[in-house]
Amino acid sequence: MTARLQDVTARIGSVRELGGIVDSMRGLAAVRVQQARRAAVAVETYAGIIQEALVRIAPMLPADRETQPPGQAGQTGAIVFCAEQGFAGLFSEHVLDALHDDEKEHLFLVGTRGNAIAHARGLIPQWTAPAVQTPASVPALADSITEEIGRQVICGNLARVNLIVCHAVGQEKATVLRQSLFPLDPALLEKTSPSEPLPILNIAPEKLLADLVADYIFSRLCLAALHSFGAENQARSERMTAAHHEITRQLKSLEQLQRTVRQEEITSEIIELVSGPTLAKLKRFKRRSAAE
Structure with missing residues (x-):
């Protein structure tokens, strides 16, 4: 086997090994997308109950209740969910592009890879955390975000908090969604049904409202983390699918080259074998002619 054929064969082996890694990553990403979608259904049900x-x-609350702390109209924060790992294309870039100028001073960022991209853009998050790698880790992340946002609101540093997350529905391409997380939309509390009787409470409606708002924000953060988890892995699956197609194309090209090189070597060997006796006869004929 010549050096050229050895190089082509070694290249084929390397490409096949890379293809195995790409297929494993694609399969893992697809599994995580399905996990995120199944978990999101349960969280949506929980959020609906809250x-x-x-x-x-809502009808039991004072009519003059305030939905937003006074005197804090200018302070707005944003929670952005970016990618945790690489091979997700421009996932984090699209999320960071949705930031408004007034949100950059109070930036709460989720995702290690997105944090590196944010620093490269000159953005310094006020709070960061790694993104989840399994749906089971979502409640802990949502709880830590809720605790930090609550602390910032109580200290008077924030009056509004927006949520920026990438969401993919089915096989459609993921889109970046901007949602208001806090304060709650007043329209949410106005969707009352006069025919339903008022519930009997053992605690003050204001206290119950505060607890339910915290639970509702927690459920929204859980849902955002799951949407981001699913969208990131869907983007990674799409990238790995494209890489799989490119590896398949390269393998076909290399295998064709391998066959061509092998055929050239076989042809050369046959020519050497056939031409060997002929050259020997020609040398004997030349010696005989010289002797005569």
């Missing part, structure tokens, strides 16, 4: 409870107690 929202229904908020609607039920």
Whole structure:
């Protein structure tokens, strides 16, 4: 086997090994997308129950209640969910592009890879955390975000908090969504049904409202983390699928080159074998002619 054929064969082996890694990453990403979607259904049900409870107690609250702390109209923060790992294309870039100028001073960023990209852009997050790698880690992340946001609001550093997350529905391309997280939209509490009786409470409606708002924000953060987890892995799956197609194309080209090189070597060997006796006869004929 010549050096050229050895090089082509070694290259084929390397490409096949890379293809195995790419296929493993693609399969893992696809599994995580399905995990995120199944978990999101349960969280949406939980959020719906909390929202229904908020609607039920809304008529029991004072008519002059405030939905937003006074004197803090200019302070706005943003929670952005970026990628945790690489091979997700421009996932984090698209999320960071959705930031408004007034949100950059109070930036809460989730995702290690996104944090590196944010620093490269000159953005310094006020708070960071790694993104989840399994749906089971979502409640802990949402709880830590809720605690930090609550602390900032109580200290008077924030009056509004927006949520920026990438969401993919089915096989459609993911889109970046901007949602208001805090304060709650007043329209949410106005969706009352006069025919339903008011619930019987053992605690003050204001205290119950505060607890339900915290639970509702927690559920929204859980849902955002799951949407981001699914969208990131869907983007990674798409990248790995494209890489799989490119590896398949390269393998076909290399295998064709391998066959061509091998055929050239076989042809050369046959020519050497056939031409060997002929050259020997020609040398004997030349010696005989010279002797005569």
